[in-house]
Amino acid sequence: MVQPNAKPRLLKSLDPVIALSGALALTFFFTANSHGAGQPSFQNFFFSVCGQAANKPGGKLAKRCKETNQGAGDLSNESEASLNPSQILSGNDAALRGARGNVRRTQKRGGELRKLKGGGASSDVLSSPFSLLVNARSNREDSKRQPSLGTERGYKSDASTLELGLDYRINDDLVIGSIISHERSELDFLAELPGKSFRQARNSGGIDSDMTSLSLFGSYNLSHRWYAQGDAGFSRNSNDFSRNAVFQESNQTQPQVDSKTAGSADGQAQWLSLSSGYSFETERWTTTPYVSVLWSKSEIDSFDEEDISDTGLAMSFSKNIRETTTANLGVSINGTFNQNFGVLSPQFRIEYERELNNDPKQIRASYSSDPNNTTFNFRGRPADNDYVNIGISMIAILPNGWIPFVDYEWQNDNDSFDRSRFTLGFRKEL
Secondary structure: OOOOOOOHHHHHHHHHHHHHHHHHHHHHOOOOOOOOOOOOOOOHHHHHHHHHHHHOOOHHHHHHOOHHHHHHOOOOOOHHHHHHHHHHHHHHHHHHHHHHHHHHHHHHHHHHHHHHOOOOOHHHHHHHEEEEEEEEEEEEEEEOOOOOOOOOOOOEEEEEEEEEEEEEEEOOOEEEEEEEEEEEEEEEOOOOOOOOEEEOOOOOEEEEEEEEEEEEEEEEOOOOOOOEEEEEEEEEEEEEEEEEEOOOOOOOOOOOOOEEEEEEEEEEEEEEEEEEEEEEEEEOOEEEEEEEEEEEEEEEEEEOOOOOOOOOOOEEEEEEEEEEEEEEEEEEEEEEEEEEEEEEEEEEEEEEEEEEHHHOOOOEEEOOOOOOOOOOOEEEOOOEEEEEEEEEEEEEOHHEEEEHHHHHHHEEEEOOOOOEEEEEEEEEEE
8 A cells, every 4th residue: 555645744733533523613603594485476476467467458468367357367376376487496406416416426536546546456457547437327306395386396307417537646645537427307397286177287397408517626635544625617508498387367267278388598507615534444444534515506597488378478587596505524434345356345425414505596587478577576495404315336446447336325304305316337547
């Protein structure tokens, strides 16, 4: 095993356990900001729209208003929930989830490379300073919110990602690398809750996203046991939105009107992460407590919907910006088992994750056919801000520099989402 290089006097005198404890204390001293619901009523917004439309009665939107009691714009409760465009509040979810996944992958990559430095790995594996990574990753995320909740809607989401990475070992203590990835995600919103004399749509719409990302990382051994890693990245994404809404006046005597709208918008995301850990080794096992902090920000451009069903209910939406800071405190346990064909390295990890800052989702919307441009300012509710992540993986270190691996991670104790991530891939020393 390579012996650690001499360190500066400051690092020699700094107890890494105390340093980690201090970092944890500073990280978890801050708590997530609490935001009240503050959700304006879509019904009041529609009252205002119809009150203005009465002055210009010729448009399609004015026709919808005339179908309500005395033209005032009174909607049934089910229709108010259906017309509320809260689907757009989830527009940044794919990009922020992608940022978490990319940072997770680069952090694990740094850990794998540190593991290969010793721990029973053959010296043949590290014969080259360069190595190539190819991954296929799948993600599933199901929102536990009610289908018709005015401030956010329940949904089911699936995503698949292909990753290609290259890293370079500068010396025994420093490794740098990059990963390029492309992700395709499909999000389907749940159907509206049924009601009296109300026929809901099969689903309330969806969001399809394509995202291309570049992630960079650097991992440095501060001592034989103590490491620090930095990660950064950005992505570009294109998003296709669809909404299936139902217009129904409050008396429920007129035929309801089904509205289908769709729109597209580009977006971008950036993220930064810092992590550090300290390892304790035995003959076969390495235990590493660690802490990490992730900042990420996602923006989606403003866009106008297409009125597919020609009902006058298409809307225009402002730019959608989300920013969040997340801290993780965890421990990983790695094993090393020599076999006839190579080395097997199982890993188990468990961590506590907390949202330190999660800006509420808030957007401005107006009906495209409203000549008065009456604005609906609406926002979401903060999701569950602390939960537990659990992961298991297996790495096989084979002759000639081939290193296949499999990894599965899921969340517990999250009241807002069910999340899981599966990764299959390999590394190859070049």
